[in-house]
Amino acid sequence: MPKTLFEKIWDAHVVHHANDGTCVIYIDRHLVHEVTSPQAFEGLRMAGRPVRRPENTLAVADHNVPTTNRNLGISDPESKLQIETLEENVKEFGITYFGMNDKRQGIVHIIGPEQGFTQPGMTIVCGDSHTSTHGAFGALAFGIGTSEVEHVLATQTLIQKPAKTMRITVDGTLSAGVTAKDVVLHIIGLIGTAGGTGYVIEYAGSVIRDLSMEGRMTVCNMTIEGGARAGLIAPDDKTFAYIKGRPMAPSGENWDKAVAWWKTLPTDEGAVFDKEIHINAADIAPSVTWGTSPQDVLPITGIVPNPDDEPDTNKKAAIIRALDYMGLTAGTKLTDIPVDKVFIGSCTNGRIEDLREVARVAEGKKVAATVQAMIVPGSGLVKAQAEAEGLDKILLAAGFEWREPGCSLCLGMNEDKLNAGERCASTSNRNFEGRQGRGARTHLLSPAMAAAAAITGKLTDIREMK
Amino acid sequence: MTPFKTLTSIPAALRIMNIDTDMIIPKQFLRTIKRTGLAAGLFYEMRFDEQGNKKPDFILHREPYTQSTILIAGENFGCGSSREHAPWALLDFGIRCIIAPSYSDIFFNNCFKNGILPIVLPQAQVEELMNRADDKQDITINLPDQKIVAGNTVYDFDIDAFRKHCLINGLDDIGLTLEKETFISTYEENRSKERPWV
Numbered sequence: 001m002p003k004t005l006f007e008k009i010w011d012a013h014v015v016h017h018a019n020d021g022t023c024v025i026y027i028d029r030h031l032v033h034e035v036t037s038p039q040a041f042e043g044l045r046m047a048g049r050p051v052r053r054p055e056n057t058l059a060v061a062d063h064n065v066p067t068t069n070r071n072l073g074i075s076d077p078e079s080k081l082q083i084e085t086l087e088e089n090v091k092e093f094g095i096t097y098f099g100m101n102d103k104r105q106g107i108v109h110i111i112g113p114e115q116g117f118t119q120p121g122m123t124i125v126c127g128d129s130h131t132s133t134h135g136a137f138g139a140l141a142f143g144i145g146t147s148e149v150e151h152v153l154a155t156q157t158l159i160q161k162p163a164k165t166m167r168i169t170v171d172g173t174l175s176a177g178v179t180a181k182d183v184v185l186h187i188i189g190l191i192g193t194a195g196g197t198g199y200v201i202e203y204a205g206s207v208i209r210d211l212s213m214e215g216r217m218t219v220c221n222m223t224i225e226g227g228a229r230a231g232l233i234a235p236d237d238k239t240f241a242y243i244k245g246r247p248m249a250p251s252g253e254n255w256d257k258a259v260a261w262w263k264t265l266p267t268d269e270g271a272v273f274d275k276e277i278h279i280n281a282a283d284i285a286p287s288v289t290w291g292t293s294p295q296d297v298l299p300i301t302g303i304v305p306n307p308d309d310e311p312d313t314n315k316k317a318a319i320i321r322a323l324d325y326m327g328l329t330a331g332t333k334l335t336d337i338p339v340d341k342v343f344i345g346s347c348t349n350g351r352i353e354d355l356r357e358v359a360r361v362a363e364g365k366k367v368a369a370t371v372q373a374m375i376v377p378g379s380g381l382v383k384a385q386a387e388a389e390g391l392d393k394i395l396l397a398a399g400f401e402w403r404e405p406g407c408s409l410c411l412g413m414n415e416d417k418l419n420a421g422e423r424c425a426s427t428s429n430r431n432f433e434g435r436q437g438r439g440a441r442t443h444l445l446s447p448a449m450a451a452a453a454a455i456t457g458k459l460t461d462i463r464e465m466k
Numbered sequence: 467m468t469p470f471k472t473l474t475s476i477p478a479a480l481r482i483m484n485i486d487t488d489m490i491i492p493k494q495f496l497r498t499i500k501r502t503g504l505a506a507g508l509f510y511e512m513r514f515d516e517q518g519n520k521k522p523d524f525i526l527h528r529e530p531y532t533q534s535t536i537l538i539a540g541e542n543f544g545c546g547s548s549r550e551h552a553p554w555a556l557l558d559f560g561i562r563c564i565i566a567p568s569y570s571d572i573f574f575n576n577c578f579k580n581g582i583l584p585i586v587l588p589q590a591q592v593e594e595l596m597n598r599a600d601d602k603q604d605i606t607i608n609l610p611d612q613k614i615v616a617g618n619t620v621y622d623f624d625i626d627a628f629r630k631h632c633l634i635n636g637l638d639d640i641g642l643t644l645e646k647e648t649f650i651s652t653y654e655e656n657r658s659k660e661r662p663w664v
């Protein structure tokens with residue numbers, strides 16, 4: 001029977017299959033951060049349980065860390081305690097940890113791939129919904145809650161039922177100015193934030209194959225915004241080249257064995273998916289969100305929608321609520337919306353390729369006087385790489401702030417947040433009410449479009465930038 | 467975990483779709499290292515104004531809904547992050563059961579780990595129950611029978627048999643999994659032979 005990539009990974013990880021279909025599945029890699037782990041470690045301690053596979057577990061502090069003046073430490077006492085708690089826990093349970101002053105520190109979903117910890121065919125979990133990012137490597141990666149974090153720490157397994165499978169095939173050629181971010185925003189706009197519920201989505205087609213590993217990570221990262229458990233992309237030579245030589249990647253004889261197995265993973269010809277969606281690349285425009293859900297997305301050439309055009313009463317109410325929150329009037333051209341802040345970073349778009357793109361747009365230009373634009377690299381290594389390429393100089397000269405790595409304004413748990421009513425062009429993944437600060441207004445877009453917005457002071461069609 | 471069998475309450479209806487985890491419990495409450503005490507942050511921005519004063523017209527601040535242990539909401543409830551702080555906050559506030567047309571997967575799963583029963587009903591039935599809630603009529607959830615009794619109307623609901631068993635008996639997943647220790651060790655032995663690089 002021909003099998004999908006998902007089925008092959010699933011089958012390789014079933015530890016126990018109960019009669020009612022409930023499975024115990026083995027977890028190869030577990031990423032841990034400070035926000036969703038303290039209660040899990042506390043649970044282990046109370047039950048006197050050890051961590052079963054500390055060597056398959058990697059911890060980092062990312063959500064609470066400051067992005068400026070790190071030498072001053074963390075000022076908020078609760079944030080500080082949360083990170084100190086993680087530091088005590090990793091010591092007590094013997095887990096590898098990248099602390100705030102480690103060069104390798106960064107956002108959990110950036111450092112996993114960067115270290116070669118993330119590999120094809122693995123099951124990877126983290127107490128974080130954007131764990132879907134790692135699916136770009138052909139790994140089955142998904143977010144879990146804290147009780148499950150404790151379950152994985154204690155048993156290296158999870159209790160699961162197989163997901164339904166969906167394949168989204170994007171064929172054709174992307175138009176000028178269209179990036180991986182636009183592809184995934186377009187997909188979410190199409191299927192809706194609940195469209196993927198219960199599914200694992202495999203992305204296929206020439207557009208996906210042609211994306212860089214960074215671009216593939218952006219697509220898989222936002223899969224969770226479409227409600228799916230996980231995103232997957234078949235591993236190929238690009239994947240193997242990315243992993244080779246990274247600190248935690250296999251080497252020598254093991255490398256050859258690993259690659260041989262990885263090559264068996266892609267979906268077999270004739271395998272059947274529960275659902276198939278085909279998208280023509282030519283239909284995807286540079287995109288931006290106007291509302292408070294990632295599905296509220298439009299081409300940048302669009303106008304703010306009118307609730308009166310929506311026949312469904314629940315949806316109409318949602319549009320009215322979103323417009324009110326966002327301070328927008330139906331009919332306004334998206335390119336007429338001014339922004340106060342620009343945030344470039346997050347596990348969606350905080351990688352080296354993203355920073356190169358921003359520098360390309362910003363080179364020789366100036367951030368608008370009305371805008372504060374910050375760049376928060378996804379990890380210490382991304383930051384160092386950008387500095388080695390001189391990107392920091394270009395960006396600082398253009399008037400961007402160049403910060404230390406972390407989650408930062410993606411969710412505003414540290415001091416980086418928006419004030420009520422402030423409007424932000426953001427490369428992150430969520431535009432929920434209050435996400436970037438109480439009353440804050442978020443427009444999601446690609447790094448290039450964020451850079452363009454920083455320069456013009458309003459949402460801008462990247463194709464109009466000289 | 468407290469076992470869940472039956473529950474009677476006047477539910478509170480929240481007529482909003484896509485209630486996300488940032489709405490249920492905003493980030494400033496995620497700095498805690500405890501599971502308890504999160505009720506203070508539940509639906510914070512809907513419940514309190516910028517000065518931190520209670521918004522008296524918010525449903526959970528109005529009588530009799532201050533006593534509700536059942537919440538009824540729009541589709542895709544709990545979308546967004548994996549934060550278990552969302553079910554912890556609901557539980558700490560006293561909510562033991564949610565009724566909605568659909569949920570995000572992670573939130574749905576997290577509820578069961580904390581003794582909260584998330585029930586899926588078709589949109590039309592959810593609306594009937596919301597109207598009943600607005601009329602301050604109570605309902606009874608009967609988990610063993612998988613029924614909701616609302617006056618003269620009885621609604622059936624589906625639930626995964628394993629999850630039902632764990633909820634009714636208040637069972638801890640980790641304990642159950644550790645009973646499969648021999649399966650796990652055998653798997654690990656095979657894994658190190660078949661995929662030695664892992």
Ligand code: SF4
Pocket residue numbers: 062063107108109128130346347348406407410411428429
């Ligand atoms: S960057 Fe944002 S989405 Fe990614 S892990 Fe951090 S908070 Fe979550």
